[in-house]
Every structure is written in structure tokens, then in C-alpha cells.
Amino acid sequence: MSDDLLGVHYDGSRPWRTVLRLYRRRRGRLLVAAIAFAFKHSPVWVMPVLTAEVIDIVVQRRPLERLWLAAGLMALVIVQNLPVAVLYVRQLSISIRSVETSLRMALCRRLQELSIGYHRRVSAGVLQAKIVRDVENVVESTRQTFDSGMAAVTTLVGALALTAVRVPEFLPVFGLAVPASAALVVAMRRRMVTRNAEFRTEVERLSARVSEMTHLVPVTRAHAVEERELDRMGFTLTGVREAGMRLDVVNGWFGALAWITLQLLSVACLVGAAWVAWTGVFEVSPGDVVMLSSYFVALTGSVTQLMTLAPVVTKGLESIRSMGEVLTDDDLERNEGKRSVHEVAGAITFERVGFAYADAPGRQVVADLSLAVEPGETVALVGASGSGKSTVLNMVIGFLQPQQGRILLDGVDMSTLDLRGYRQHLAVVPQESLLFEGSVRDNVTYGRTDITDDALVAALVGANALAFVEEIGGLDALVGERGASLSGGQRQRIAIARALVRDPSVLVLDEATSALDAESERLVQEALGRLMRGRTTLVVAHRLSTIRGADRIVVMAGGRVVETGRHADLVAAGGHYAEIARISAGPR
Numbered sequence: 001m002s003d004d005l006l007g008v009h010y011d012g013s014r015p016w017r018t019v020l021r022l023y024r025r026r027r028g029r030l031l032v033a034a035i036a037f038a039f040k041h042s043p044v045w046v047m048p049v050l051t052a053e054v055i056d057i058v059v060q061r062r063p064l065e066r067l068w069l070a071a072g073l074m075a076l077v078i079v080q081n082l083p084v085a086v087l088y089v090r091q092l093s094i095s096i097r098s099v100e101t102s103l104r105m106a107l108c109r110r111l112q113e114l115s116i117g118y119h120r121r122v123s124a125g126v127l128q129a130k131i132v133r134d135v136e137n138v139v140e141s142t143r144q145t146f147d148s149g150m151a152a153v154t155t156l157v158g159a160l161a162l163t164a165v166r167v168p169e170f171l172p173v174f175g176l177a178v179p180a181s182a183a184l185v186v187a188m189r190r191r192m193v194t195r196n197a198e199f200r201t202e203v204e205r206l207s208a209r210v211s212e213m214t215h216l217v218p219v220t221r222a223h224a225v226e227e228r229e230l231d232r233m234g235f236t237l238t239g240v241r242e243a244g245m246r247l248d249v250v251n252g253w254f255g256a257l258a259w260i261t262l263q264l265l266s267v268a269c270l271v272g273a274a275w276v277a278w279t280g281v282f283e284v285s286p287g288d289v290v291m292l293s294s295y296f297v298a299l300t301g302s303v304t305q306l307m308t309l310a311p312v313v314t315k316g317l318e319s320i321r322s323m324g325e326v327l328t329d330d331d332l333e334r335n336e337g338k339r340s341v342h343e344v345a346g347a348i349t350f351e352r353v354g355f356a357y358a359d360a361p362g363r364q365v366v367a368d369l370s371l372a373v374e375p376g377e378t379v380a381l382v383g384a385s386g387s388g389k390s391t392v393l394n395m396v397i398g399f400l401q402p403q404q405g406r407i408l409l410d411g412v413d414m415s416t417l418d419l420r421g422y423r424q425h426l427a428v429v430p431q432e433s434l435l436f437e438g439s440v441r442d443n444v445t446y447g448r449t450d451i452t453d454d455a456l457v458a459a460l461v462g463a464n465a466l467a468f469v470e471e472i473g474g475l476d477a478l479v480g481e482r483g484a485s486l487s488g489g490q491r492q493r494i495a496i497a498r499a500l501v502r503d504p505s506v507l508v509l510d511e512a513t514s515a516l517d518a519e520s521e522r523l524v525q526e527a528l529g530r531l532m533r534g535r536t537t538l539v540v541a542h543r544l545s546t547i548r549g550a551d552r553i554v555v556m557a558g559g560r561v562v563e564t565g566r567h568a569d570l571v572a573a574g575g576h577y578a579e580i581a582r583i584s585a586g587p588r
């Protein structure tokens with residue numbers, strides 16, 4: 001599948017071109033679909049001619065055989081509709097569904113490539129709306145455009161051709177319908193584009209709010225602030241309603257204007273025809289009159305249909321633009337073409353590293369940080385909340401890149417490395433362990449297929465998790481969505497097992513601040529001890545026991561390193577650390 005291709009060529013600011021590109025690879029099928037459609041649709045423009053023929057047979061008392069011939073042709077034209085309609089639907093559906101699939105795949109692929117910063121910035125609900133709703137809009141609008149567009153074009157061409165043969169004098173009158181409707185579309189387009197863009201933004205906001213609200217339900221319930229949440233939701237919904245109404249009004253105006261234009265044109269046509277007949281400029285048979293009036297109806301019908309497409313098309317183009325926001329965002333984690341990493345000894349060196357978040361560029365969250373971590377060493381980061389500890393860890397994972405200075409992995413600048421190789425030797429145990437719906441086995445082996453049951457059990461033993469795993473039903477027991485059926489301490493131990501099973505050279509640990517009961521605490525602590533042994537470990541430590549066990553303690557304040565050393569030395573020095581240690585030792 002050439003979904004990468006889609007990502008490279010996608011141009012959200014030129015939606016028309018993008019649509020054509022999307023469908024270009026399916027042009028063979030679309031051509032077959034178009035031909036099948038022309039046949040399927042032929043009754044619309046063939047029947048009036050045959051009807052005219054029948055009327056003239058009656059009025060002019062032509063031979064009866066011609067009636068049977070006309071009847072046979074009519075039946076044929078009608079019956080051929082079935083096989084070609086099936087062929088048409090199949091070919092169109094295959095093309096459209098494959099575009100749909102590759103669009104969704106391309107979006108998901110791009111989400112996997114976008115930086116962690118991007119994902120922190122953009123709500124999951126918005127992204128969800130793009131993958132589900134926008135793709136559907138594009139697909140539906142191309143389907144409708146193809147359907148109505150083909151219908152209008154074949155009716156137009158067929159009617160014009162047959163009129164040219166039978167009553168060529170009427171051609172210019174039909175010809176008027178096209179420029180008139182084109183002028184209307186051009187006049188209304190700008191307003192429709194704006195209204196669609198506003199509506200789309202409101203729907204994305206709604207989607208983000210819904211996903212936030214559903215995540216917050218337990219917190220909301222526990223604080224009895226349901227009404228306030230609903231008020232906030234009501235506010236968002238009002239936004240959607242207003243934008244939706246403005247969109248509907250524009251579309252309504254457009255529909256009414258289109259109808260009026262075409263009806264006036266029809267009237268003009270009829271009056272013109274009547275005038276021609278009355279003054280006797282040329283000869284018109286009764287059959288021709290019937291045929292012409294059927295064509296009037298068919299033509300105005302299909303042009304109206306084509307014009308009512310304008311809102312659908314505008315919506316589709318807006319969705320293309322919306323997907324473009326993801327597909328062409330270049331906040332990517334770039335790994336392609338960088339040096340690949342096969343082995344990691346685990347030396348991590350910070351060289352005068354500085355960092356500020358994009359939304360507060362002036363504020364150095366990490367400033368002038370220099371630190372050399374030896375392979376196998378455990379370094380504990382301590383410091384007040386907000387002092388920049390998690391930011392440092394995120395730089396070690398490669399989620400954030402230093403803006404000043406550099407970070408070296410085994411002596412090589414990390415910005416020159418393909419981080420995917422490095423991360424196969426890295427394990428992260430975050431503050432809040434993220435589990436997903438699935439079995440214990442799935443959650444521990446996550447993404448690794450080469451792990452035997454023995455290794456899995458060993459990891460669970462190491463994580464002090466085997467006992468409770470057996471209690472809940474063994475390796476294949478399900479943990480519920482986000483591990484909902486486990487306790488906090490149990491989730492942490494599953495996350496520790498996940499890290500252990502990977503046997504990483506570098507370990508990044510953000511110790512949970514939430515207090516566990518003494519027994520869980522001991523089990524988690526023991527498991528962590530086993531996990532850290534022999535690996536380069538950077539740990540944000542809150543527990544005194546973790547801190548004491550570290551080879552080195554780095555004390556941070558306001559993004560800077562203020563002290564480093566071992567526990568006893570730092571306590572003796574009587575600085576920041578001595579204060580922290582005194583406070584945290586207090587209540588325990």
C-alpha cells in the first residue's frame with residue numbers, strides 16, 4: 001500500500017487537486033463505473049425519443065410494426081439497467097472504499113509519526129473526529145458527486161445530442177442553463193466555504209469536549225458537579241447549533257436561488273417554444289413537443305441536482321482541508337535516515353541542556369543542565385513540584401529535544417540517532433501506569449511477540465505480580481479498559497513486569513506520588529529494586545527508600561541542578577536536600 005505516498009503528496013490547501021490525486025490510482029475502475037453509469041442512466045434520455053416516436057406513430061398513422069419496434073427498444077433500455085447498475089455500484093464502491101481505507105490508514109500512520117508534543121497539544125477527540133467524520137464526509141461527498149454528476153452530465157449530453165438531431169433550433173435555449181447555474185455557484189461559494197469551516201471547527205470542539213467529559217465522569221460524579229459539566233457541554237452544543245444554523249441558512253438560500261433560477265429558465269424555454277410554434281418559424285411535430293418538454297424537466301431536474309451538490313462538495317472539501325491539518329503537520333519525530341542503534345551500553349550525558357515549552361517560550365523549564373550518567377548507574381532526581389524533573393525524563397526518552405546543548409547516548413548526540421532502535425533498549429514506567437483492555441499477557445508483552453511464557457512468568461515474579469495475577473485468573477485474565485479492574489499498586493506492578501520483560505539497558509521511572517498501603521508499597525518497592533539493578537536508571541523519586549538506594553542524587557530547583565551527591569553527604573551538607581529529606585522523613 002502506498003499510504004506514505006498519500007502523506008507526501010497531500011495538500012490540504014488545494015483540496016480539489018488532492019481529491020483527484022486520491023482517486024487517480026483508481027481511475028481504471030472509475031472509468032468502468034462511468035461507462036456503466038451512462039448505460040444505466042440511458043432510459044432518462046432515450047425514453048423521451050421513443051415516446052415521441054410512439055406519439056408520432058399514432059398521430060401520423062405510421063405502420064404498426066414501428067410501434068412494436070419502439071416497444072421492444074423501450075423494454076431493452078429498461079431491462080439492461082439491472083446488470084449495469086450492479087456493475088456500476090460494485091466498481092464505484094471498490095474505488096471509494098479503498099480511498100476511505102487508505103485515508104484512515106494514512107491519518108493513523110501520521111499520528112504515530114507526530115511528536116509527543118503534538119499529541120499533548122491536540123485533543124484526542126479532535127483527532128478522532130478527523131479520522132471518523134472527515135473521512136466519511138470526503139467519501140460520501142465524492143460518492144454523491146459521482147452519482148449526481150454523472151447523472152447530470154449524461155442527461156445533459158444525451159438530451160443535447162438527441163435535440164441536436166431532432167430539433168436543433170432549440171439547442172441554444174438548453175445551453176443557457178449551464179452558465180446560469182455556474183454563475184450562481186460562484187456567487188454563493190465563498191460564503192458556503194466559510195460556514196462549513198466554522199461548523200467543522202465547532203464539531204471538533206464538541207468532539208474534544210465529549211472525550212474530556214467521558215474521561216472526567218468519575219471525578220465529576222465524586223465532586224457532585226454534574227450540572228456544571230452539563231453547563232459547559234451546553235455551551236459547546238450551543239456553538240455547534242449556531243454554526244449549524246448559519247450553515248443551514250446558507251445552504252437553504254442556495255437551494256432556493258437554484259430552484260428559482262432554473263424554474264425561470266424553464267418558463268422562458270416554454271414561452272420561447274410556444275412563440276416559435278405560434279409564429280411558425282419552423283415545423284415541430286407533436287412528438288417533438290412532448291420530447292422537448294420531457295427534456296426540459298429532465299434537464300432542470302439534473303441541473304438542480306448538480307447544484308444541490310454544491311453544499312455537499314463544499315463540506316467534503318472542508319473535510320479534506322481538516323485532514324490536511326494532520327497529514328501535512330510537520331511536527332514529526334524524524335527518525336528516517338538517522339543512524340540506527342543496535343546496542344545500548346547506557347551512558348547518558350547531558351551537556352548544558354536548556355529547554356522551554358513552546359507555549360511559554362521565555363520560561364526556561366530546564367536550564368544549563370549538565371549531568372553524566374554512567375552505564376548501570378541509578379540517578380535519582382528530586383526537587384519540588386514543577387522543578388523540571390519530568391521534563392528531564394521526557395528528554396531522555398526523546399519525547400522532547402533540548403533547545404540548548406545536547407544529550408549524548410553512549411557518546412553520540414541523540415539528535416543524530418534513530419530513536420526507535422534506542423527505545424527497544426529503553427523501558428519507561430510512568431507515574432500513572434497505562435494499561436489497555438486485554439489480558440495480563442497482552443499488557444506485559446505489549447508489542448513483543450518473542451516472549452515465552454517462562455520469561456513472562458519470570459517478569460511477573462520479579463515484579464511481585466504473580467500472586468495476584470494467579471488470583472485474578474492467570475496470564476489470560478482480562479484487566480478491563482485501562483486496567484480498570486486492578487488496584488493502583490497492581491497496575492504499577494504490571495507496568496514493572498512490562499519493563500522487566502524487555503530487559504532494557506536504560507530505565508526511566510517517574511515514581512508514583514500516590515501513597516500505597518504499607519504492604520503494596522513494600523511489594524512495589526522490592527519490584528522496583530529488582531528492575532533497576534544493573535541498568536542505567538533515571539528515576540524521579542519521592543520515596544526516601546528509592547532515593548537512599550540511588551548511586552547519585554540530583555537535586556533540582558527551578559530547572560537547575562542545585563546539588564548532587566549521595567544521601568549521607570547531602571544530608572550532612574545541610575542544603576536543599578537536607579530540607580527535603582527532613583520533610584519527607586517526617587510523617588512516615
Ligand SMILES: Nc1ncnc2c1ncn2[C@@H]1O[C@H](COP(=O)(O)OP(=O)(O)OP(=O)(O)O)[C@@H](O)[C@H]1O
Pocket residue numbers: 120357358359360365383384385386387388389390391392
Ligand atoms: N506541556 C507543557 N507545556 C507547558 N509547560 C509545561 C508543560 N509541562 C510542564 N510544564 C511546566 O514546566 C515546569 C516543569 O514541569 P515538570 O513536569 O518537568 O515538573 P516536575 O518536576 O516533574 O513536577 P512534579 O514533581 O509535580 O511532577 C512546570 O512549571 C510546568 O508548569
Ligand SMILES: [Mg+2]
Pocket residue numbers: 389390391510540
Ligand atoms: Mg513530574
